[in-house]
Amino acid sequence: MKQISRFLFSLSAILFFGNFCWAQQHIDSLAVQVTDTMFVSADTTFSADTTDFFSMEPDDKLNAIFSEKMDSLMGSWDIQKRFNLDTSEVKLLDYPRNLPDSVYLKRLQDIEQVIDLTYNQVVKNYIKMYTEKRRDLVEVMLGLSAYYFPVFEETLDKYDMPLEIKYLAIIESALNPTARSRVGANGLWQFMYGTAKNMKLEITSFVDERRDPVKATDAAARYLQKLYDIYGDWHLAIAAYNCGPGNVNRAIRRSGGKTNYWEIYYRLPRETRGYVPAFIAATYAFEYHKEHQLIARYPEIELSVDTVMVNDYLHFNQVCAKVNIEKEELRALNPMYRRDVIPAKQSKPYPLVLPNDVILDFVGLDTTIYAFEREKYFPNNTLINPTTSTSSYFTPVDIKGKAKVVYTVKSGDNVGYISSWFKVRASDLRYWNNINRDMIRVGQKLAIYVPEKEKDKYEKVNAMSFAQKQASIGKSSTPTKARETKPLDPAYEYYTVRKGDTLWDIAQKYAGISADEIMRLNNLKNDRGLFIGQKLKIKKKS
Known part of the structure; x- marks a missing residue:
């Protein structure tokens, strides 16, 4: 057991900002006039010569969209409970409002940073949203940042990256490790499935490392570093993180080869245009929260935690039955486990995060905990019994009333063939046998659940030749058909x-x-x- 530095409280139960890729999807109608003086770098001395730039008027519908989402999420019972937000409390009325542009610009100039903090009216609109219009949300995020930012900074320092990159998670997920966008992006850093797998994050029926604060942050840092290596510009790297390098490359080409973010601004996808301005504004709001009298709010829950390594299958219900901890808190501390199950083995242990005041109880009772209703949660010491998902993930069919058949994988077999021979879903076959990326090997034993009355029929499949198995479902006996080759596009x-x-x-x-x-x-x-x-x-x- 060692002191946890890898994890600092994750509020999986708090669903504020499941779709916090928010602003970039609604900033497509900014009413601005593009001029040579439109954007002012934080490295530029402010003067009256830039007044044309300040005549820009962003579309304020953006803030209305934000407010609607935030009002719904911040008013939820769970946030009120965990943060003890008193809806009747008197709001602070004397915080700074409508500061002159020169103040914002000077403050951005004074921030020690590597990434250029450009200032313009689009950025200002976001700053006002953070510091004036949605102070309640920002104060909650300030409280969460005290736990997550040290994790982010340690990882960014490891890769010698600008520490201000930590503010990107504010835009991505509002520091919610279980945030899930409408298009399937997941976790603190909002990884899509394909990108996450390419960055070597584990995603199975039981584990989703996109929701692991430490591992997801490491993957995000590596991915951002690769993007920076491509462009040599942090604004472009951040934009590419949101919309992909392909879209940024197209914007550069369509702009005649320009590589300044603000010069390709209107060539970028609509949802990406607000991404860098929101990042700059978040940086400002967190660096100057005291000047705006924003006070961090901390959740009323035990935050002193430690971690133990689990090396056998374990269900959250087993832990809660023997240790004084509620399941919701256990889920909050371990957001990477999808189905309340830790699929650990001697050869592949997994971490379990617990409050310090119960971790010694867990260590002392571990044998009792693992044995508690073992057959109920892991019949025959397997993972085949479906469990309740904590999110909207795939749920396998119920195996109650079905008979188990064991099939031995033969040369030439694949998941698609086997599932068709036994008339089961490929997703169920993967789930029953913990198959990742359809990787199976010759000689592997697969558990398959079929109707009891047809058990004898399916047990005979093992002894059939490939041609016989294909014929049983009316298919050709040719193992693999030659793939059609399409003519190549000369462009x-x-x-x-x-x-x-x-x-x-x-x-x-x-x-x-x-x-x-x-x-x-x-x-x-x-x-x-x-x-x-x-x-x-x-x-x-x-």
């Missing part, structure tokens, strides 16, 4: 897939190209769509 550069290639590996061979962009160009969902000899579109020829 694109192509890559020929080799043995062992992944989309991430291929993307690394080309500057400015992401795995997500390759998937989009080739209508792929993930690496499973690759085959040796395949011709992949990479980018348009210059």
Whole structure:
């Protein structure tokens, strides 16, 4: 047992900002006039010569959209309980309002930073939202930042990256480790599935490391560093983190090769235009929260925690039955476990985070805890019994009333074939056997659940030849059909897939190209769509 530095309280039960990729999706109608004096760098001395720039008027509908979301989330019972927010309390009325532009600009200039903190009316609109219009939310995030920022800073320092990158998580998730966007981005750093897998984050039916504060932060730092290596500019790297390098590259091309974020601003996707301004404003708000009389609010819950390594299957219910901790708190401290199950083994232990006041009880009672209703939660010491998901993830079919058949994998088999022979969903087959990325091996024993009355029929599948198994479902006996080859588009550069290639590996061979962009160009969902000899579109020829 060692003192936890890897984890500082995660409020998975708090659902404020499940879709906090918020502003960038609504900043598409800014009423501005593009001029040479439109944007003022924090490295620029403020003067009256910039008054044309300050005549810009952003669309204030943006803040209305924010307010609607925040009012709904901040008024939730769970936030009121955990943060003890008294809805009847008197709001502070004498905080600074409507500061002159020269004050904002001077303060941004005074922040010690590597990333340029440009100031303009779009940025100002975000600053006013943080410091005037939604002070309640900012005060909650200030409280959370006291726990998460040390984790972020340690990781950013490890990779020698600007520490102000930590403020990007404010824009991504509002520091909610279980935030989930409408398009499936997940966690503090809002990773999509494909990007997360390419960054070596584990995502299975039981574990989602996008929701692990330490591992997700490490992946985000590595990904941002790669983007910076491509562009040599943090504004562009941050924009690419939001919309992908492909969209940034197109904006650069359509702007005649310009590589300044503000010069390609209107060439970027609508949802990305507010991303950098919101980042700059968040940096300002957190650096100058005292000047705006913003006071951090801390959740009323035990935050002194430690971690132990678990090396056997463990259900949260087993822990709660023997240790004085509520399941919601256990979930909050361990947001990476999807189904209240830790799928640990001797060969692959997993961390369990507990409050300090109960961790010694857990260590002293670990044998009793593991044994508590063992057969109920892990029949035959397996993970096959479906458990309740803590989110809207895939839920397997109920195996009650079904018979178990054991199938031995043969040469030429794959998950698709086997699921069709036994007439079960491929997703169920993966879940029952903890299969990751459809990786199975010859000789592997697979548990499959079939209707009891058809058990004898399906037990015979083991002894069938490939041709017989295919014939049983009315399919050809040819193991693999030759894939149709489409004519190549002469306007694109192509890559020929080799043995062992992944989309991430291929993307690394080309500057400015992401795995997500390759998937989009080739209508792929993930690496499973690759085959040796395949011709992949990479980018348009210059």
